[in-house]
Amino acid sequence: MRMKYETPVIQKCQTGLMNKFGSCPHYSRKIRTGIDDVSIDNLVEKYGSPLFVFSEKTLRERFREIHRAFSTRYPNVTFAWSYKTNYLPAICAVFHQEGAIAEVVSEMEYDKARKLGVPGDKIIFNGPYKSLHALEKAVSEGAMVHIDHLDEIYDLEKVADKLGRKIKVALRLNMDTGIRPQWSRFGFNVDSGQAMMAARRIHHGGKLIINGLHCHIGTFILEPDAYGVQVEKMLKLAYQIEDQFKFGIEYIDIGGGFPSKSKLKGTYLSPDLSVPAIDDYAEKITSAFYKNLRPGDFPRLILESGRVMVDEAGYLITTIHSSKRMPDGRKAYVVDAGVNILFTSFWYKFKLEIDREVQGVNEPSIVYGPLCMNIDVIDEGCLLPPLNRGTRLIVSPVGAYNVTQWLQFISYRPNVVLTGENGKVDVIREAEDLLDIERRERLPEHLLLSSKSS
Amino acid sequence: MREIIVGVSGINAVDNPGPGIGVARALLDDKDLNVKIVGLAYDGMEPGIYLDWLIDRSYIMPYPSGGYDAFIKRLEYIKASFGLDFIIPNLDSELPLYAKYSEKIEKLGIGVFVPTLKQFHLRAKNRLAEVAEKIGIKIPQTEVVTSHDELVEAVEKIGLPVMVKGALYKAYRAHTTQQAIEYYNKIVAEWGYPIVVQQVVSGEEMNVVGVGDGEGNSLGMLGIRKLWITSLGKIWTGVSIRNQKMLNAASSFIHTYNWKGAFELECISNNGDVYLIEINPRFPAWSYFAAGVGLNLPSNMLRKAFGLPISQNMDYKVGKLYVRYTYEVITDLQPFQEIMTKGEW
Amino acid sequence: MNRSQQLAISENGFIFDPTTGESFTTNQTGLAILNRLKKNESSMEIALKMREEFEVSLEELERDVADFIDHLRTYGLM
Numbered sequence: 001m002r003m004k005y006e007t008p009v010i011q012k013c014q015t016g017l018m019n020k021f022g023s024c025p026h027y028s029r030k031i032r033t034g035i036d037d038v039s040i041d042n043l044v045e046k047y048g049s050p051l052f053v054f055s056e057k058t059l060r061e062r063f064r065e066i067h068r069a070f071s072t073r074y075p076n077v078t079f080a081w082s083y084k085t086n087y088l089p090a091i092c093a094v095f096h097q098e099g100a101i102a103e104v105v106s107e108m109e110y111d112k113a114r115k116l117g118v119p120g121d122k123i124i125f126n127g128p129y130k131s132l133h134a135l136e137k138a139v140s141e142g143a144m145v146h147i148d149h150l151d152e153i154y155d156l157e158k159v160a161d162k163l164g165r166k167i168k169v170a171l172r173l174n175m176d177t178g179i180r181p182q183w184s185r186f187g188f189n190v191d192s193g194q195a196m197m198a199a200r201r202i203h204h205g206g207k208l209i210i211n212g213l214h215c216h217i218g219t220f221i222l223e224p225d226a227y228g229v230q231v232e233k234m235l236k237l238a239y240q241i242e243d244q245f246k247f248g249i250e251y252i253d254i255g256g257g258f259p260s261k262s263k264l265k266g267t268y269l270s271p272d273l274s275v276p277a278i279d280d281y282a283e284k285i286t287s288a289f290y291k292n293l294r295p296g297d298f299p300r301l302i303l304e305s306g307r308v309m310v311d312e313a314g315y316l317i318t319t320i321h322s323s324k325r326m327p328d329g330r331k332a333y334v335v336d337a338g339v340n341i342l343f344t345s346f347w348y349k350f351k352l353e354i355d356r357e358v359q360g361v362n363e364p365s366i367v368y369g370p371l372c373m374n375i376d377v378i379d380e381g382c383l384l385p386p387l388n389r390g391t392r393l394i395v396s397p398v399g400a401y402n403v404t405q406w407l408q409f410i411s412y413r414p415n416v417v418l419t420g421e422n423g424k425v426d427v428i429r430e431a432e433d434l435l436d437i438e439r440r441e442r443l444p445e446h447l448l449l450s451s452k453s454s
Numbered sequence: 455m456r457e458i459i460v461g462v463s464g465i466n467a468v469d470n471p472g473p474g475i476g477v478a479r480a481l482l483d484d485k486d487l488n489v490k491i492v493g494l495a496y497d498g499m500e501p502g503i504y505l506d507w508l509i510d511r512s513y514i515m516p517y518p519s520g521g522y523d524a525f526i527k528r529l530e531y532i533k534a535s536f537g538l539d540f541i542i543p544n545l546d547s548e549l550p551l552y553a554k555y556s557e558k559i560e561k562l563g564i565g566v567f568v569p570t571l572k573q574f575h576l577r578a579k580n581r582l583a584e585v586a587e588k589i590g591i592k593i594p595q596t597e598v599v600t601s602h603d604e605l606v607e608a609v610e611k612i613g614l615p616v617m618v619k620g621a622l623y624k625a626y627r628a629h630t631t632q633q634a635i636e637y638y639n640k641i642v643a644e645w646g647y648p649i650v651v652q653q654v655v656s657g658e659e660m661n662v663v664g665v666g667d668g669e670g671n672s673l674g675m676l677g678i679r680k681l682w683i684t685s686l687g688k689i690w691t692g693v694s695i696r697n698q699k700m701l702n703a704a705s706s707f708i709h710t711y712n713w714k715g716a717f718e719l720e721c722i723s724n725n726g727d728v729y730l731i732e733i734n735p736r737f738p739a740w741s742y743f744a745a746g747v748g749l750n751l752p753s754n755m756l757r758k759a760f761g762l763p764i765s766q767n768m769d770y771k772v773g774k775l776y777v778r779y780t781y782e783v784i785t786d787l788q789p790f791q792e793i794m795t796k797g798e799w
Numbered sequence: 800m801n802r803s804q805q806l807a808i809s810e811n812g813f814i815f816d817p818t819t820g821e822s823f824t825t826n827q828t829g830l831a832i833l834n835r836l837k838k839n840e841s842s843m844e845i846a847l848k849m850r851e852e853f854e855v856s857l858e859e860l861e862r863d864v865a866d867f868i869d870h871l872r873t874y875g876l877m
């Protein structure tokens with residue numbers, strides 16, 4: 001009878017590192033054999049590795065949970081899907097099916113939303129750079145334009161002249177809500193009176209009608225109270241504008257910023273302890289509404305939540321290509337997914353799950369990507385059991401910002417699939433090939449290699 | 455009296471001592487209680503593991519940062535294999551976990567007596583001003599900053615030297631603006647925003663340890679004046695004092711926030727004024743002093759939690775001396791070997 | 800130099816180096832390798848013999864023994 005095998009491991013007892021639990025097999029070791037009802041093996045066999053996988057079930061559940069938290073507390077709530085967080089058509093379509101309108105910050109995003117079939121009047125157009133051309137298109141299609149600066153007021157007045165009608169617009173605001181860093185570069189400052197000045201200027205121009213206010217105080221906001229301060233300041237300003245200039249403020253857009261359950265680098269606590277529940281945010285926000293609204297007034301509350309909706313629905317499956325022993329004794333793994341497709345690795349310490357049961361104690365390990373670049377590190381210090389080549393690591397949460405901020409660099413970007421009900425899997429973005437990379441590239445005639453030799 | 459098995463963490467009685475050993479001693483001092491101590495350690499070298507006359511059995515714990523599941527499994531294991539009726543967590547890093555999951559832990563039949571998460575958050579240094587105002591105590595001039603510009607402004611306003619502090623961890627004394635910027639960068643890189651810039655108040659360092667019953671009442675408190683501190687800033691010799699301004703603030707702290715569990719207020723007294731410097735939501739490392747002068751705070755906490763009678767005497771003698779000293783234990787490699795390979799001893 | 804000769808190795812995987820005072824922990828397979836290194840067996844011999852004792856392929860074992868010895872080297876034990 002031969003004995004069960006376990007990879008040999010040795011660890012030095014070092015002060016400060018003598019926690020047996022670090023190496024205990026069941027501590028901080030997580031196994032994931034499938035996503036929804038689809039096994040990791042099947043996914044990789046069919047679609048390759050690395051592979052981004054989105055769970056339609058999780059997307060819809062998250063949306064409904066967050067929507068419910070607000071709609072059960074306030075009668076007039078709309079969610080706008082923040083395209084920049086993830087603008088794969090399939091992902092946007094899921095949220096639109098659930099009832100979200102679109103929130104875009106560039107002409108390209110605007111065109112994407114239109115192409116998906118979102119009508120102009122269900123698109124919020126944010127951002128500090130909107131070309132005159134983009135503004136004209138958006139306004140003529142009825143989009144909700146959120147003005148970022150004074151120059152945009154002039155531009156919009158030009159558009160109004162050209163179209164020969166008044167245009168409804170919203171003001172983007174910034175303010176001190178106690179959150180640092182303060183996002184004061186976007187919109188008009190409330191605390192200094194700049195926002196009121198902008199409203200006065202618009203009133204004076206007579207070509208634009210202010211019907212909404214918008215403010216996005218930042219991202220990964222761990223303090224629900226900040227939103228309470230934000231709502232109070234926005235509603236006070238709304239009534240000031242209504243009373244002084246006789247505009248009717250129809251909606252208050254409080255932006256996004258709710259954190260997902262991911263661990264920021266440099267934080268000690270697990271997100272489970274540091275990230276407040278969505279109900280805490282909803283409670284603060286809606287009670288600030290009730291406290292500051294005039295009787296009978298229920299302006300539409302718009303939220304542009306991005307990462308909290310999508311982050312946990314996204315996984316990246318990656319395969320261990322090789323391992324080595326570092327000079328300091330740590331184990332290092334090279335996997336087939338790098339930071340070029342995992343942009344958020346600069347801020348997040350991801351959850352790493354293993355696709356199978358593995359024998360043996362945990363060792364201090366490093367996970368490197370495949371790029372020939374020193375910065376290509378997925379995890380610079382984690383505890384992993386000894387892993388063989390071909391073992392798969394499932395990295396999460398990766399649903400937010402990665403498939404929009406990823407870089408095409410020295411390799412092809414991989415397949416992205418969506419797992420649906422009953423084990424159905426759809427490719428929602430095909431892996432790239434050389435044609436994709438070179439389609440827009442041109443080689444002048446005189447540089448053709450064959451012409452040189454002739 | 456039935457036996458009560460109490461888990462105590464922070465048994466790292468080293469040059470920056472954890473509070474656990476003092477808490478264990480205090481519990482054992484109460485001869486009317488029948489207490490056994492379980493040491494909850496995070497490293498195989500925590501001295502408490504080897505002090506067998508205080509601690510009956512020690513277990514290595516998974517780090518709180520590893521999350522709830524592993525932690526709770528370990529507590530269940532200890533309960534099943536040795537017994538565990540109550541836990542006194544003594545480390546800042548553990549408190550959020552115990553605070554958030556106190557009900558679930560109690561469902562396992564393991565009592566805790568800790569602040570709520572909301573109370574726990576009061577200790578953030580950017581909230582010090584708010585707390586100080588409510589409990590009627592001064593604080594050094596303090597500015598909360600999040601950019602270099604604001605930092606430089608704050609330094610100019612307050613005047614050098616200044617303390618540069620993270621909201622939760624780290625504090626440095628800066629003598630030049632350049633130094634302040636360096637410390638600012640250092641703390642931001644490790645712990646994030648915001649940063650607190652504080653006036654350096656010189657004076658006598660005095661602290662108060664207390665326990666609140668969660669209903670606004672005190673289970674006892676003791677004031678200490680530091681006479682000698684180590685190079686790490688840890689108290690080595692002290693004397694019991696009764697500074698009414700400080701004690702009133704502590705009472706008010708318990709009362710205002712319905713504080714539950716142990717706490718320490720770190721203060722500085724200057725020309726009759728008392729300034730609040732820091733709030734610690736747990737027993738301090740010197741808390742055995744209280745038991746030593748007849749005010750057994752850990753035992754009062756345990757008694758309150760188990761509905762046992764508590765001594766009504768909340769008084770203590772001033773002018774008692776607190777002296778730390780070093781001591782050595784000689785033992786075999788075996789306990790070390792066991793704790794390293796099996797995680798318990 | 801092969802310092803493994805002088806190590807005090809206990810059955811539960813605790814290793815003590817009496818000349819330096821360092822201590823280490825290892826698992827059962829690690830113990831098996833160390834005990835064979837003590838007897839001056841080569842890494843190939845170790846892999847072949849352990850192949851008979853454990854359920855594992857020779858290829859995996861060869862890699863693991865090499866990596867384990869690498870690791871001993873980083874600790875200065877080989």
Ligand SMILES: Cc1ncc(COP(=O)(O)O)c(C=O)c1O
Binds near residue numbers: 126219255306307308
């Ligand atoms: C205007 C606006 N709305 C919404 C979002 C989405 O933010 P989050 O993903 O933090 O919810 C952003 C992100 O930067 C934004 O700039």
